[in-house]
Amino acid sequence: MDRDSRRLLPVRRGSDMPKITVERSTKDSTEQMSMTQALADARLSVEAKAMVAQGIYAGVAQEVSIVIPVKTAIHPDSGLLRQLVIAGWGEALGQYLEVLDLGGDGAPEALRKVQLAVRSGTALFAAGSLTTRTGVHCLVSIHHGLADEHSLEVLARQLQTEDIDSALMCMRRGRERHGEYIQAQAQLAEVDGAQLTAAAHAMTPVRLLQTGRLAFDIQRQRISLQRTLDIASINADKPPVAKLLGCLQRAGVIAEGDTLCSSHNWREAHQQDAIGMMTGLVPRSVATPGALVLPGKISLEACARRSPAARQALACCRASELFINGAGRRGIPASHVMSAAFPVGIDIRRTGASQLLLELEGPFCNASAATNLLNELADVFMDRSEWND
Missing domain, CATH: 3.30.559 (Chloramphenicol Acetyltransferase)
Structure with a gap:
């Protein structure tokens, strides 16, 4: 189910939930502070701000994830995914993409590793390639304050296209449309608020x-x-x-x-x-x-x-x-x-x-x-x- 702006309940998934101990160096803490500041400075919808605030309050960032079938593995040096992320969310946020080496991980473990990179606050975007008997897949997790499930589908389509220039243009246009949505929120909130009260x-x-x-x-x-x-x-x-x-x-x-x-x-x-x-x-x-x-x-x-x-x-x-x-x-x-x-x-x-x-x-x-x-x-x-x- 969709997981929007409600305070997290402490859901446990049984014995398969690993105990996670995170030790952060001074460098890691500085990086996380910079990332949090980038989120605070970003132009976000009201729904997004609620998700960001919830993550800070709970100490665990909400994420949305997708498994995308691709023709070739997404390597850190390929640059395509990073280009798409920066085109869609801007350099200030896009710099916090972490591309993970999933190695010989099985599918559930690989997806969990990508999710935890965002949930633990080490990245705003995390991704990795996984080859299975059904083909090559790109696993992507994004901070929920920056994307909903629809956003993931837009990103998936662009990652699968062979026309890179068109893909980058679509991501930039998607960012502009989101900006228009934010502006409309500010203009309509007072009118809608009065209707709701009535x-x-x-x-x-x-x-x-x-x-x-x-x-x-x-x-x-x-x-x-x-x-x-x-x-x-x-x-x-x-x-x-x-x-x-x-x-x-x-x-x-x-x-x-x-x-x-x-x-x-x-x-x-x-x-x-x-x-x-x-x-x-x-x-x-x-x-x-x-x-x-x-x-x-x-x-x-x-x-x-x-x-x-x-x-x-x-x-x-x-x-x-x-x-x-x-x-x-x-x-x-x-x-x-x-x-x-x-x-x-x-x-x-x-x-x-x-x-x-x-x-x-x-x-x-x-x-x-x-x-x-x-x-x-x-x-x-x-x-x-x-x-x-």
Whole structure:
């Protein structure tokens, strides 16, 4: 699930989580201070600033990662990845790219090494090449304050192209689009804030039943359960999320609350190549399944500076125990995500004209019960159950 601006929960992944001891030299500390200053000086969206502040507060930087199939290995001396990073994020930030030698590491270990370079605060960007039986892959992690999942997809496309000049131009254009987005945030925040205040109403965050099929124990290992659903047709007038929330209401997994958290990619049609953190949290109604609770053209994080209603909605989002991914898909499997901001996450998205991917993720108390719910939901979407609407 998307992992946006909420204070990190101490998710543990069981015995496979290594104990990490980091000893920093004076040189390392100076480098990290310079990197932190570069982040502070950077022109960032409000969502990005929230992610940066969260990382400083928690002592662990949030990252987003992707595995990119490439034709040849990305070596430190190749320069292509570094050129793309600098074109997309500028020299001041791009200088903090660390290209790692992944050697004979297996895929999970290699990805973890790249992720830890960002999480530990030694780099803003980390990458390495890994050759497996399926080919050559470039593993990339970026500080979440500098990129969302959509940004990773833009970078992946440019890293795979053979037209380097066009790739660099696209990255520069993506940086410019992000700058325009930041400027629009400042202009629209006051207007949207007033609209939100007018539309505001009391809302309470969703809490999950401690004995239900989505019951979780934050100390347990986080797992991911998936089903690919082949369905006759997808009703464009009723998004899958709305149907999913209606099913969850009837499934008896919610103890209390009327509002859960989702995410939204705020890029407009002309900003699809924009690079940066442009995904924010949004409240969704359980009472009116799938409905966005508050109107607006920019993120809650931006409106919260001027609107008490937006601040309350944002607090409600962050307190929800259930997260529905409403933004882009992740570039790595859920099993390889090192931490999550919400206890339980659900994702449902179209993967074809008549195909959906349904995923449940969390440190479930009873994996069999969660699997049972997943299968029950799958039957509903594939019209195999009378429990359909």
